Amino acid sequence: EPEVTQTPSHQVTQMGQEVILRCVPISNHLYFYWYRQILGQKVEFLVSFYNNEISEKSEIFDDQFSVERPDGSNFTLKIRSTKLEDSAMYFCASRDLAYEQYFGPGTRLTVT
Amino acid sequence: QQQVKQSPQSLIVQKGGIPIINCAYENTAFDYFPWYQQFPGKGPALLIAIRPDVSEKKEGRFTISFNKSAKQFSLHIMDSQPGDSATYFCAASKWNAGNMLTFGGGTRLMVKP
Numbered sequence: 001e002p003e004v005t006q007t008p009s010h011q012v013t014q015m016g017q018e019v020i021l022r023c024v025p026i027s028n029h030l031y032f033y034w035y036r037q038i039l040g041q042k043v044e045f046l047v048s049f050y051n052n053e054i055s056e057k058s059e060i061f062d063d064q065f066s067v068e069r070p071d072g073s074n075f076t077l078k079i080r081s082t083k084l085e086d087s088a089m090y091f092c093a094s095r096d097l098a099y100e101q102y103f104g105p106g107t108r109l110t111v112t
Numbered sequence: 113q114q115q116v117k118q119s120p121q122s123l124i125v126q127k128g129g130i131p132i133i134n135c136a137y138e139n140t141a142f143d144y145f146p147w148y149q150q151f152p153g154k155g156p157a158l159l160i161a162i163r164p165d166v167s168e169k170k171e172g173r174f175t176i177s178f179n180k181s182a183k184q185f186s187l188h189i190m191d192s193q194p195g196d197s198a199t200y201f202c203a204a205s206k207w208n209a210g211n212m213l214t215f216g217g218g219t220r221l222m223v224k225p
Contacts (some may be wrong), residue, residue: 004155029209033213034172034211035213041217042200042201042211042215042216042217042218043148043203043215044215045212045213048210048211048212052211056211056212058212076139091155091156095211098183099144099146099161099205099207099211100146100158100161101146101157101158101211101213102158103148103155103156103157104155104156105154105155106154106155
């Protein structure tokens with residue numbers, strides 16, 4: 001069964017450093033998403049991406065964040081200058097033309 | 113307007129019991145209501161979803177009930193098992209270019225043997 005994969009599973013970084021989180025969506029999917037989940041809290045939408053551009057973003061997704069689909073398979077989330085409050089699980093999701101979004105296993109980002 | 117409120121925050125049932133988790137929404141533009149199951153350290157896994165043109169949908173032991181006029185929907189787990197112990201999230205979205213999911217706060221379910 002096809003699945004969304006994410007790397008790394010855990011990333012530790014120092015405050016102010018740049019991080020790139022990587023995702024490989026399900027191969028025939030067209031829409032891509034990043035969500036985050038602070039420990040013990042609900043899942044929050046960050047950004048959606050379709051046809052090589054951002055289609056929607058939340059107020060969390062400020063100028064420190066960017067997304068890219070550098071090739072036909074990868075989808076990345078970059079945080080330019082990490083803050084302590086960026087520590088969270090980051091989930092990538094993808095969907096085809098239907099509504100169903102399928103989530104990856106997540107990357108735990110720890111900012112020290 | 114964009115919030116989805118979920119209750120209860122936690123729930124303990126005996127094996128074989130029928131836990132019920134409830135969600136309420138405000139935005140009448142929402143037209144897709146999925147439930148996700150999440151185990152510790154894992155990503156949310158799509159369990160079952162409903163559109164507002166039906167009032168109930170059943171898949172295996174999982175049933176969604178939907179009340180459009182009350183703007184509420186709920187998840188019932190029949191014959192619950194210890195393996196169902198997880199956190200359950202309801203969500204909602206509306207059809208647009210982004211189709212972002214708005215999640216409820218989650219319900220931590222424990223099914224005792």
